[in-house]
Amino acid sequence: MGMTGAGKSSFITLCTQEPLEIVGHGLSSCTSQVMMHTMTCNGQTVHLIDTPGFNDTVRSDGETLQELAFWLAAAHEREFHLSGIIYLHPINANRLQGSGVRSLNAFKRMVGESNYHGVILATTRWDEIAPEQMHLASQREQQLRTKGADILQKGGRVVSLSAGRHDAMRIVAHVAGRRRDERLTLAFQRQLVDEGRAIYETDVGRVLFEQLETDHQQLQGRVEGSQAEILKLIESGKQDHLTEVLEFQTETTNSLKPLEDDIERMRKRMNDIREQWEERLRKEKDALAEAEKESEEKIKQKSEELTRLHAQLRSPSPSSGVGRNGSRQWSSPQAPNFLEPSDGYVPRSTRSASPSSTYSTSSSGPRSLTPNSAITEAGLLREIEELGHQQDVIRSWKQIRPDSRRHAQQPGHNAAWSVVGTGLAVAQVVAAIACTVM
Template structure:
């Protein structure tokens, strides 16, 4: 997790040899929750999950929260817990701006305090700064209450990613043996049966929406006063410019208000679509397993009838056995992966070591 452009997708591609889309600027290429190729590390199978930031350029914060929450809710329902969470931050940033602060607030609401021992804050892009400058910024991030100190005090850890596969593997090893725990939003949605709007993450999002709306309302009052003055001064050009600005602010305010209203409706709608897709995937996988089981039975009957085990029969039966097992795994993985092909953009197997 982390803001747009902090190197999440690049990190995943580097260590897992996946091919997730990577942006070259501030525009996000992570349009949905996505899964890396599963890869081995120290005898474990690891799958990394990529998420868009709450400053995503293609989706609203409401859409991003819905995608992440839906993925986490359904994976937890299927018994899959995260072994750890990596939060990415650019050490090259001159200061921690509003976007980074907002992303981290949402991150904390999603995780809660009880899982912070499984959180690793990853500072990235060290090649873009002098080592001393980066080290000074790192120390400030660790020591200041307005940055990462509160979560580090509660058990989170911090490390550097040096943009090499070895560095990425080192980071994953630091949380590979963690005891998997449910995140706060998973407990809220599944264990406590809260609606999405009752979760801490949604409350934080709505608080931000309300602050933005209030700020826009203050600006609009100032604009109206300036427009009235322009009318008195018969300054038509200024009045028209102010009117255009006022309409733009009005649309922005309405967008925030609509985002807040549609949060629960969209979440329930997407959940229904997802559950329907899961049922379809399970049905298709069961049908596939039944077909290969029928093939195996026919081969066995044929072999017994001929009173001999010929190599072709044995090879065919072995192939059918593998296909049946593959179909069964697909059925299980499809359930664990929440039918993510249609909604979240990636189908993920339920291997241990899930991040």
């Protein structure tokens, strides 16, 4: 968990040693962005859960919190338990005050005091601190200890993530090594599932909902004020500023709609949320399947074009020279292995030669590679590789979804995952509050 810029993605990459790739070509609009990254630590399988952050440019904070409610509630209902929660805090951030304090308080509300023993507050971005700033950075870490004193008193820890993967793995090993009876059920989960609360009625939901209502009331007041001003301008015949006031009213009215949508989302209970998100997930799976099919068809098409090009290269072609007996001579380069038609995507790293150095002139055989055909062949190879890479990303993206078969629980079996909640957005909620409560 961690606010934007805290280094959550970097932490996951350090642990898994795999880059976090973004699926493009229209897939970035997929609704669900909760992802599961699996790794091994000290012989244990550990799942790092990654979720969307708040203050997103394409989705509202209310929608993000609703998705978190859906996944956290589903995990609780299936008895998937968290081994711990890692809250990432950038050490190069300004003093922990204002929005930072509110963020930490929101984090505590979502987790609940009974789970503080499973919390690790990890400071990041130490590599960006200049030597002369180390004293200031140490003061900031001490301030985090002070603000999180109640967490520390109940068994939580503050650690410095300063030595790259070594520190990251040490943190994961500590969390994953907890006994089963030490695993966590967040206050947010209990309130949603066991107590049947709507999102806005939960401890963390109240913080966001109250601010949404405050913002809505302020905007509504501005709309009403602009309407009164418009009437005065019309009655007085002073219409110099009428266009400006009308534009302000339109802009303010448009700003009300996202807030109203978020308020409506926050009022929903789990049955409605579950139905809505299950339908979205079905659509998302269909989109992934369609993208994968399209990628396969394009690879097949380009591979067939490459095969036809190879066939043309193997057909005889007159050379510019003439033999002693007046007959035509034929050029005869040998086509290298990597130009043979393949069944699909072959990574460039597995090829032994580059197109520019493939063909040479000899005395007999198929025609030589012309500059134009070399460009065509190189372009086809590049397109096939790019399509294959896209296909690899789609398949990986499907695998790291929490609802994939790879992670699905068998009916009738209880599961206690060794899950480190790096992304279950406790601190991502914090990002929303930092943006809306200030």
